[in-house]
Amino acid sequence: MEEDRGAAMRDFPVSHRNRNRTLSCGVLPLVDRGSIVGNMFYIEDVTELREEEARLKRAEGLASLTTMAAGVAHEIKNPLASMSIHLQLMRRQMQGDCASAEDLTESLEILEEETERLNNIVSDYLFAVRPQNSRPLPGDLNALITELVQFLRYEMKGANVRVFPLLDESVPSIPLDEGAMKRALLNLIKNAISAMPDGGELRLQTKREGDNVIVVVSDTGVGIPEELQGKIFEPYFTTRDTGSGLGLTVVYKVVKEHGGDLHMDSQSGRGTTFRISIPVPQSERKLLSGGEK
Numbered sequence: 001m002e003e004d005r006g007a008a009m010r011d012f013p014v015s016h017r018n019r020n021r022t023l024s025c026g027v028l029p030l031v032d033r034g035s036i037v038g039n040m041f042y043i044e045d046v047t048e049l050r051e052e053e054a055r056l057k058r059a060e061g062l063a064s065l066t067t068m069a070a071g072v073a074h075e076i077k078n079p080l081a082s083m084s085i086h087l088q089l090m091r092r093q094m095q096g097d098c099a100s101a102e103d104l105t106e107s108l109e110i111l112e113e114e115t116e117r118l119n120n121i122v123s124d125y126l127f128a129v130r131p132q133n134s135r136p137l138p139g140d141l142n143a144l145i146t147e148l149v150q151f152l153r154y155e156m157k158g159a160n161v162r163v164f165p166l167l168d169e170s171v172p173s174i175p176l177d178e179g180a181m182k183r184a185l186l187n188l189i190k191n192a193i194s195a196m197p198d199g200g201e202l203r204l205q206t207k208r209e210g211d212n213v214i215v216v217v218s219d220t221g222v223g224i225p226e227e228l229q230g231k232i233f234e235p236y237f238t239t240r241d242t243g244s245g246l247g248l249t250v251v252y253k254v255v256k257e258h259g260g261d262l263h264m265d266s267q268s269g270r271g272t273t274f275r276i277s278i279p280v281p282q283s284e285r286k287l288l289s290g291g292e293k
């Protein structure tokens with residue numbers, strides 16, 4: 001005789017002598033030569049086990065938060081130091097009355113760049129540690145991409161990047177945490193622009209493949225050397241002087257929170273393609289297959 005181990009166990013909270021305990025309960029059918037010949041009721045007090053599990057989970061969460069915060073503090077130091085130097089320089093130039101418009105403009109440009117860098121570090125960090133939005137709303141990925149293209153059009157023009165939006169109007173709306181998804185796509189597009197210092201082509205595509213919505217961000221830039229491809233999603237990994245190294249960490253987190261997958265394909269010197277795949281919810285699938293009849 002065997003127990004059918006596939007039977008589900010469930011936790012039940014109970015109160016005993018003013019103490020809350022957790023009991024794990026289940027019914028295990030006893031199987032003999034393929035037929036059920038009896039049942040075994042199984043009850044176990046798992047209070048301590050569950051408390052230990054919860055404690056470990058909290059400790060893990062806190063540890064990763066601390067590591068990330070330490071990383072951010074470190075990343076912030078460089079731009080702050082550079083800003084401080086240029087402010088001192090400007091003050092000296094103005095006090096000595098030898099401030100040329102050219103010198104001042106150069107310092108101001110650096111201050112602007114460093115402010116932008118600080119802003120990116122802090123925004124990416126906040127998105128990386130922020131709790132998941134529990135109420136994603138049906139959203140339109142095409143509209144979101146169109147908005148980003150509009151937002152970045154001068155930056156792309158200045159960088160000699162030609163953008164090709166290939167948006168499939170028939171992709172269904174999917175539950176979206178819009179702020180987070182926008183940040184994720186912004187990071188992918190900004191990475192693509194940085195990868196094309198001499199200009200190039202940026203392809204932004206949406207399409208439906210089976211039960212998934214696909215978003216492709218593809219560039220004709222410098223590519224990622226094979227030995228670095230396993231590292232780029234690590235927090236704080238960057239090859240750029242002004243990078244936070246948190247961009248792809250945020251992208252990965254946001255895609256996972258939407259129940260999706262992220263793939264990267266890159267060839268050194270040729271370009272890089274990121275492909276996000278997000279499942280279409282059941283309700284939308286039925287609607288669509290109904291419409292096809």
Ligand SMILES: Nc1ncnc2c1ncn2[C@@H]1O[C@H](COP(=O)(O)OP(=O)(O)O)[C@@H](O)[C@H]1O
Binds near residue numbers: 221238245
């Ligand atoms: N489209 C791309 N083309 C080439 N390299 C890329 C691309 N996207 C990301 N990378 C590489 O991955 C690294 C990490 O990216 P990311 O996490 O966004 O941090 P950051 O942009 O701050 O460096 C980049 O520094 C770069 O080396």
Ligand SMILES: [Mg+2]
Binds near residue numbers: 187190245246247248
């Ligand atoms: Mg980035």
